[in-house]
Amino acid sequence: MSKTTFTRKTLGLETVEPAVTPAPPAAAEKAFARKPKMPGAKSRKKDIPEGLWNKCPKCANMIYDRELDENLKVCQKCGFHFPIGARERIHSLVETCSFEEMDAGMTSVDILQFTGVASYTSKLRSYQESTGQKDAVITGIGTMGRHRLALGVMDFSFLGGSMGSVVGEKLTRLIEKATEKELPLIIVSTSGGARMYEGMFSLMQMAKTSGALAYHAKARLPYVSVLTHPTTAGVMASYASLGDLIVAEPGAMIGFAGPRVIKDTTQAELPPGFQTAEFLLDHGLIDAIVSRKEMKEKLMTYLDFMTENRRGAA
Numbered sequence: 346m347s348k349t350t351f352t353r354k355t356l357g358l359e360t361v362e363p364a365v366t367p368a369p370p371a372a373a374e375k376a377f378a379r380k381p382k383m384p385g386a387k388s389r390k391k392d393i394p395e396g397l398w399n400k401c402p403k404c405a406n407m408i409y410d411r412e413l414d415e416n417l418k419v420c421q422k423c424g425f426h427f428p429i430g431a432r433e434r435i436h437s438l439v440e441t442c443s444f445e446e447m448d449a450g451m452t453s454v455d456i457l458q459f460t461g462v463a464s465y466t467s468k469l470r471s472y473q474e475s476t477g478q479k480d481a482v483i484t485g486i487g488t489m490g491r492h493r494l495a496l497g498v499m500d501f502s503f504l505g506g507s508m509g510s511v512v513g514e515k516l517t518r519l520i521e522k523a524t525e526k527e528l529p530l531i532i533v534s535t536s537g538g539a540r541m542y543e544g545m546f547s548l549m550q551m552a553k554t555s556g557a558l559a560y561h562a563k564a565r566l567p568y569v570s571v572l573t574h575p576t577t578a579g580v581m582a583s584y585a586s587l588g589d590l591i592v593a594e595p596g597a598m599i600g601f602a603g604p605r606v607i608k609d610t611t612q613a614e615l616p617p618g619f620q621t622a623e624f625l626l627d628h629g630l631i632d633a634i635v636s637r638k639e640m641k642e643k644l645m646t647y648l649d650f651m652t653e654n655r656r657g658a659a
């Protein structure tokens with residue numbers, strides 16, 4: 346492709362460009378602060394016709410859509426991790442055709458009859474239409490190398506990956522199934538936190554998932570928590586931080602409250618790199634940073650190690 350075409354396309358994209366960059370850390374924080382509008386795949390899908398260029402927000406490299414898809418949505422130049430959908434991620438982790446989805450049709454009920462800018466029911470409907478998913482997590486049993494495992498993958502494009510009663514219930518059923526079938530468990534998280542449209546019902550999911558994980562741990566079964574950009578608030582404060590092993594993707598924003606809230610509360614300057622995966626690795630909250638392209642291989646190695654005794658005993 347000639348240089349001139351390249352430049353023209355770049356200029357043509359300027360007006361829609363911010364929409365293709367992943368949600369900045371501030372967006373996750375806004376989600377937690379109950380802002381009704383979430384930046385997500387919905388607006389992205391609407392604004393950008395298919396087959397165009399994406400600009401890497403880190404190195405400004407222009408990447409063709411298809412090239413980005415083939416590279417698991419990772420910039421080939423600088424390794425920046427773009428957001429990836431739950432189904433694509435499952436595809437990148439388990440063996441082809443091995444994944445049996447659980448509770449695929451489970452949907453939330455607007456128990457509080459919540460209405461903000463729009464009613465919760467209409468929000469759910471529009472996100473279901475735009476994402477093709479019923480809620481913000483996909484769960485099931487699949488095979489990764491020689492391991493049969495329970496896998497849950499969250500999707501930020503569905504209402505900011507917020508944890509409502511469906512996310513909590515699907516994950517709890519997955520964890521209970523893993524305990525029953527004596528399977529290792531992997532949950533890939535990305536979330537702005539609890540789903541405020543469901544009030545207390547969403548907060549209850551923290552205890553429910555944590556309780557199920559306690560039984561899974563008691564059965565001496567391994568759980569690897571994978572944190573991706575961003576994993577915050579109620580999800581980070583429950584199952585996402587309870588892994589026997591906690592790994593994160595490079596550059597992921599991970600935390601409870603957003604940096605602005607913490608800064609206002611503590612009245613102190615935050616250290617550089619605060620709430621990034623790299624900062625948290627240095628401070629011992631997470632065990633490893635694994636790039637998306639190496640994730641499957643690394644997870645298999647971890648599971649080999651963590652299930653060695655079990656296999657020896659069998």
Ligand SMILES: [Zn+2]
Pocket residue numbers: 401402403404405406420421422423424425
């Ligand atoms: Zn880049």
